[in-house]
Amino acid sequence: MKRPTEPVPVDPAPPPERGTTDEPDAPRAARPPGTAQEDNATHESARDTAATPSAMLTRLAREAATGVLIRDHGVLYLHDGQVVHAESPAAPGLDVLLTASGALAPERWQEAVDRAGALGRVARYLVDSGGLTEGALQLCHLGALFDAAYFALGPTTGPTRFRPGAGHWLGHVQRVPVQAVARESRRRRALLACAGAWPGADTAPTVRRRPPADQHVPARLRAVLLLADGVRTPSAIAWTLGRPAFHTLIEIHRLAAAGLVEPAPSPYDGPAGPGTATATPPHPGRPAAHPLPAVRPLSPVLPRDGRSSRPADDDPDIVFLRRLRDALEAQL
Numbered sequence: 001m002k003r004p005t006e007p008v009p010v011d012p013a014p015p016p017e018r019g020t021t022d023e024p025d026a027p028r029a030a031r032p033p034g035t036a037q038e039d040n041a042t043h044e045s046a047r048d049t050a051a052t053p054s055a056m057l058t059r060l061a062r063e064a065a066t067g068v069l070i071r072d073h074g075v076l077y078l079h080d081g082q083v084v085h086a087e088s089p090a091a092p093g094l095d096v097l098l099t100a101s102g103a104l105a106p107e108r109w110q111e112a113v114d115r116a117g118a119l120g121r122v123a124r125y126l127v128d129s130g131g132l133t134e135g136a137l138q139l140c141h142l143g144a145l146f147d148a149a150y151f152a153l154g155p156t157t158g159p160t161r162f163r164p165g166a167g168h169w170l171g172h173v174q175r176v177p178v179q180a181v182a183r184e185s186r187r188r189r190a191l192l193a194c195a196g197a198w199p200g201a202d203t204a205p206t207v208r209r210r211p212p213a214d215q216h217v218p219a220r221l222r223a224v225l226l227l228a229d230g231v232r233t234p235s236a237i238a239w240t241l242g243r244p245a246f247h248t249l250i251e252i253h254r255l256a257a258a259g260l261v262e263p264a265p266s267p268y269d270g271p272a273g274p275g276t277a278t279a280t281p282p283h284p285g286r287p288a289a290h291p292l293p294a295v296r297p298l299s300p301v302l303p304r305d306g307r308s309s310r311p312a313d314d315d316p317d318i319v320f321l322r323r324l325r326d327a328l329e330a331q332l
Helices: 053-062 094-101 106-116 122-128 134-152 178-193 219-226 234-241 245-257 316-331
Strands: 067-071 074-079 082-087 161-164 206-208 261-263
Touching: 053 067, 053 074, 053 178, 074 134, 082 134, 082 178, 094 106, 094 134, 106 122, 122 134, 134 178, 134 245, 178 245, 206 245, 219 234, 219 245, 234 245, 245 261
Parallel strands: none
Antiparallel strands: 067 074, 067 161, 074 082, 206 261
16 A cells, blocks of 8 residues: 555544544544635735745734644644644644643543634633643643644645634643744754765654664663654654654654665565555554544553653653753743
8 A cells, every 4th residue: 555655634623522532523633634725815815825834934923913824734823923832743742742642531532622712712721721822832842843834844846825804612721923933943943954874764664673782772762663664654653652753753863874874665566574564554653553542541661571651861752851941941
């Protein structure tokens, strides 16, 4: 079966009635937004769709626009010209990051969606009900926003549209200047460009190689290595582990530099060998063997020795969260 090479175009949608969680518009912050029927909302003109995403964001910020910027690989929600939320099929969203890390029980997330989703106040409910502190929610939300924005603002051949007036049922957690979002996306793109892995390493499946007996693989990298099965893409690995997709890309590059992963063979190269499979994920960023439930209580995959894969103090996630904490404290 031929693998899809690009995510399908996405449109935002409001939360549905409970019991329709298999529909594309189910109210889950990290679920990739589904397609919806076009309505009478005003979209950007053909002249504007040819502009770069950064240029469009700058203009929308200057106009203090409120609505959603829609691209092939994700969406950005704006309020008064600032980014308040982002989603991408390639990046696990807020619910996955919160529940997989143990910061929030899946039941608490579902409760917030059920009670406050229709009001557009899920984030406020999580704080007011004691599920999360406001600081913890802001830290995790900012990480999820930057992660999704990196993919949403990536290169694409499809149109870029803006739907004015659209809001997200999560509600406002914080507002991020569009300049900061664009700058962080450029920084991440430059970082990966210097990583030196093979072309296509960011989107294509990888397959693990057996490490030498004397080569130490840190637990966090080992969890990624175990899922490099020749079928999962880096985004699919991130969804399975409940980790930020960009950080998973960095870890794939580190494994490649160490000679521990390599490009998965093409299905036309011959019979599949050990560790490969012919199944195709039903959607880019979703592993075929791991369908996403209504609330995805994904747990980090433990290494073979059973020890926790909790990151060390110098792990990129820890460093990034400390930077976010310092930035938030500076605004208080």
